[in-house]
Amino acid sequence: MDNSFPKVAYFCMEYAIESQVKLYAGGLGILAGDYLKGACDGHYPLFGIGIKWKQGYTDQYIDPAAGKPYDTYMNHDFPFLEDTGVTVSVKIRGRDVLVKVWRYNTHGVDNLYLLDTDVEGNDGDARWITGQLYGWFGEERVAQEMVLGIGGIRAIRALKLKPQVYHFNEGHALFAGFELIREKMEKGMRFSEAWRATREEVVFTTHTPIVEGNESHPIERLLYMGANLKLSKRQLKALGGNPFNMTVGALRLSRISNAVAQLHKETANKMWKRTRKRSPIIGITNAIHIPTWVDRKMIELGEAYMAGSRDAANELWERHMDNKEALIHFVWERTGVRLNRDVLLIGFSRRAAPYKRSSFIFTEKEFIQPLLKDGKLQIIFSGKAHPLDDRGKAIVSEIVAMTKAYPDSVVFLENYDMEIGRMLTRGADIWLNNPRRPKEASGTSGMKAAMNGVLNLSILDGWWPEACLHGTNGWQFGDGFESDNEEKADKHDFKAFKACLTDEVLPTYYENRRKWIEMMAASIKSTREAFGIKRMLDEYFLRMYIKRDENPD
Secondary structure, X not given: OOOOOOOEEEEOOOOOOOOOOOOOOOHHHHHHHHHHHHHHHHOOOEEEEEEOOOOEOOEEXXXXXXXXXXXXXXXXXXXXXEEEEEEEEEEEOOEEEEEEEEEEEEOOEEEEEEEEOOOOOOOHHHHOOOOEOOOOOHHHHHHHHHHHHHHHHHHHHHHOOOOOEEEEEOHHHHHHHHHHHHHHHHOOOOHHHHHHHHHOOEEEEOOOOOHHHOOEEOHHHHHHHOOOOOOOHXXXXXXXXXXXXXXHHHHXXXXXXXXXXXXXXXXXXXXXXXXXXXXOEEEOOOOEOHHHHOOHHHHHHHHHHHOOOOOHHXXXXXXXXXXXXXXXXXXXXXXXXXXXXXXXXXXXXXXXXXHHOOOHHHOOHHHHHHHHHOOOOEEEEEOOOOOOOHHHHHHHHHHHHHHHHOOOOEEEEOOOOHHHHHHHHHHOOEEEEOOOOOOOOOOOHHHHHHHOOOEEEEOOOOOHHHHOOEOOOEEEOOOOOOOOOHHHHHHHHHXXXXXXXXXXXXXXXXXXXXXXXXXXXXXXXXXXXXXXXXXXXXHHHHHHHOOOOOOOO
16 A cells, blocks of 8 residues: 555445445445455555444345245344444434444454434434435435435544545435535635535545436425535536436536446446536446455465466366355255256346346246256346335346246345355356346446356446456357347347357356366456456555546556
8 A cells, every 4th residue: 555645535325344234235335345345454544434224224035925025124233333432413404413423343344434313312203314224215315315424524523534535435425525515615715616625625436327326306305404504506506407416416526536347437428428517437447355255265276277287177176166065055045945066057146127137047938948947057046126116026026936937946045145145156157147238337246256266147248348258257248239229139138148158158067177167267367356456446546536636647
C-alpha cells in the first residue's frame, strides 16, 4: 500500500462479511464486504459506512406443498459489535432520530462502522428505520438512505475520521453529498460553490445497467422527509431532475464515476449520455476477496500444473472432486437429493430477475430432458427474489417445478447466502451464466468459480468478455449478440448454447479429461490476479481516489 494514498470513506447499503451476519442481500453487499476485507489485508486507508440491520434481508424459503417462495424475518443480535460511544442525530419527517454508531472489528475487518436507529430515545417508527434491508416502500427507503448518508457524515465527524474522499457505492448514499453541501453552505458558500467543492470530494460507482432499476423519488417526498436539508426544489431538480433520480444526482455530485466492467462502461455511458453536467464514467472491473471464496489448494495445484508438474494434473482433478463431493453432501443434507459425482454438474446462482433468464436451460424440453434423464447432466440452482417482486418469485417457482419434474438431477437450494455461494463456486464442474447482454453489470460469482477451477459457460456479458479464452479457460456462447427484441435474442442465444454444450462441453468432460484439467488450470491462472481484490483496490486508488491533476495517468 502506498503511504501517499488519500483516506477514503466508503458508503454502501449492505455488506457481506460473514454468511450468518445478515447485513447483505446479494451481489452489492458481497462486493462491498470483499472490498473492505481486501483493504484490511493490504492496509489501505479506507473505512466503510453502513447500516446495522435489525432483520436484514429476507430469509426466503419454499413452501413444499405449493412450490412457491415465502419470506420470513427474524431479529438478529450481533454481540461482537463494538460500541463506539458515539450517537448522532438526523431530522427525519420533522423529528430528531438518534443514530448509534457501532464498529465491526472481527471476521477479517476492523474498518466498518454501522449505523443503528433501534435505540432508546427513538419512537417506535424511528426504531424500525434500520429494520429491513430494501424493505417496505418509498418513504422508508428515503429514511434509511438519510441515516446512511446524512447520519454517516455526522458519524464520521463525531469519530474524527477525517477522510479526503467519499466513495458512494451505488446511489443509496447520495444524501451524504447533501450533508457535505449543507456543511459548506453553513460556512457561507453559495449553493453553486458548495456543489463544486463537494464534487471534488466525491466519487461514485454505478452498478445497474437497466434504467428502471435506478432509484428515483418525487421531489415532494424528499422535501416532506427532510432529505433536502433546506435545498430548494429548484436546486434539487438541478442535481437529480424531477422525479429525483438518485443515480443522476450521484453522477452530478461526483468528480469521477465508474462502471463495474469494461462492457458496463460502454453501457453506462450510453445510458447516461443525455445527462448534462455529469462526471465521466470510467471502467473498473469488480473483483473478489480470494481467501473468502477460493480453495487455496486449487490455486497451488493449478500453478504447479502450469509450471509443468507431472503429478499436479491428477492432484488438481482429485482436489476438485473432493470439493464436488463436499457440495453433493451439502445438497443431500439440505434437500435429501443424492447427486452423482461422475455426472457433469452445472451450478447456477442468481437473483431471480427476468433478464438473468434463470430457466434458460429448460427452453427446449426435447433437448434438455434426455440429458437429465440419461444421466449426462445435473443442475443446482439457488437464488432469491425480492420480497415485493412477484415476477421474480414466479421465476423461482418455475425452477422449483423443474426439481419435481427431474427429482434426481435438478436441485434448488433455498435461502441463498454466502455459504451456499461458496459451496457452489467450489464444487460445480460448470458455472452457467446466461443474462441478456448487456444487462449484467459485472457479476463476481463466475470469478470465484474460475479461480476454483470451475469452468465458466457464459454469455459474453459483465466481466466474462475480459477473461474468456474460448476453449482454453472456459466457453462463451452467443458471440456477444445483442437485440432489443427479447424473443430474437433468446432464440439466438439458446441455439448457440445448445451447440456449445453438445459439441464442446459434454465431449470434453466425458471423453477428454486431460483437456478438462488443462482448462481448469488455465482458468485459475488467467483469473487469479486479474480479478483479485488487490487489483481492484489499486485501480480505485490510482484512477479514482487520487485526483487526475495529481495522477494524470
